[in-house]
Amino acid sequence: xxxxxxxxxxxxxxxxxxxxxxxxxxxxxxxxxxxxxxxxxxxxxxxxxxxxxxxxxxxxxxxxxxxxxxxxxxxxxxxxxxxxxxxxxxxxxxxxxxxxxxxxxxxxxxxxxxxxxxxxxxxxxxxxxxxxxxxxxxxxxxxxxxxxxxxxxxxxxxxxxxxxxxxxxxxxxxxxxxxxxxxxxxxxxxxxxxxxxxxxxxxxxxxxxxxxxxxxxxxxxxxxxxxxxxxxxxxxxxxxxxxxxxxxxxxx
Ligand code: ADP
Ligand code: MG
Numbered sequence: 714x715x716x717x718x719x720x721x722x723x724x725x726x727x728x729x730x731x732x733x734x735x736x737x738x739x740x741x742x743x744x745x746x747x748x749x750x751x752x753x754x755x756x757x758x759x760x761x762x763x764x765x766x767x768x769x770x771x772x773x774x775x776x777x778x779x780x781x782x783x784x785x786x787x788x789x790x791x792x793x794x795x796x797x798x799x800x801x802x803x804x805x806x807x808x809x810x811x812x813x814x815x816x817x818x819x820x821x822x823x824x825x826x827x828x829x830x831x832x833x834x835x836x837x838x839x840x841x842x843x844x845x846x847x848x849x850x851x852x853x854x855x856x857x858x859x860x861x862x863x864x865x866x867x868x869x870x871x872x873x874x875x876x877x878x879x880x881x882x883x884x885x886x887x888x889x890x891x892x893x894x895x896x897x898x899x900x901x902x903x904x905x906x907x908x909x910x911x912x913x914x915x916x917x918x919x920x921x922x923x924x925x926x927x928x929x930x931x932x933x934x935x936x937x938x939x940x941x942x943x944x945x946x947x948x949x950x951x952x953x954x955x956x957x958x959x960x961x962x963x964x965x
Contacts, residue, residue, distance in 0.1 A: 865896025
């Protein structure tokens with residue numbers, strides 16, 4: 714039977730409403746609202762320090778919000794009784810620093826959370842880890858250690874590690890920003906493939922060509938607010954706000 718909190722896929726999978734977040738006296742999110750539908754690919758761009766990472770961190774409850782509401786699949790993230798582990802299973806996150814365990818192989822890194830945190834069957838987890846590493850095009854690299862892999866390869870292990878929790882949404886925070894130019898593309902190919910398979914994705918990125926190609930919807934943030942949003946075609950061809958124009962003119 715339906716309850717008040719029942720969520721169905723025709724409702725937003727993420728609902729961010731008037732979110733405010735301060736660190737000490739500094740308000741870094743000043744009333745941010747955003748709806749994400751299942752299967753959407755959302756790209757967020759904006760100057761450094763505008764609150765993009767903070768927004769993603771609020772969505773998977775890595776940092777608490779001060780005001781407003783964030784719902785993931787209809788559940789309030791800011792509820793102190795929220796099962797954070799359950800939330801983070803639903804919402805995977807990949808960071809600029811891939812933070813793999815250096816003394817574990819690629820395969821072991823991917824297997825770790827499902828076996829240790831979720832206590833899933835080791836054999837099944839291992840089979841899934843092989844499949845996921847193949848999916849991110851790392852077949853044959855399963856037994857390598859992070860130090861033996863390029864930055865782009867390590868980042869794809871990190872993506873596979875997130876996917877191992879079978880998330881419904883993936884958050885990507887500038888995941889190619891620290892990579893050598895020649896390995897950026899292979900990570901973008903992996904993300905594009907996930908997006909095409911219907912994974913709901915929120916990406917903070919400076920890869921404008923990629924954003925324009927992949928996004929269903931663009932957001933531009935500046936100093937804690939969303940200044941402008943729209944479908945990528947319009948957003949890039951015809952930015953309305955002077956701050957968006959200025960930013961795009963510097964970066965494109
Ligand atoms: P962006 O990802 O757009 O570069 P961030 O969300 O990382 O922006 O940061 C927004 C602002 O919040 C910055 O001024 C940053 O210094 C500050 N900030 C972020 N995280 C913390 C924190 N844990 N403690 C204090 N200040 C923080
Ligand atoms: Mg950031």
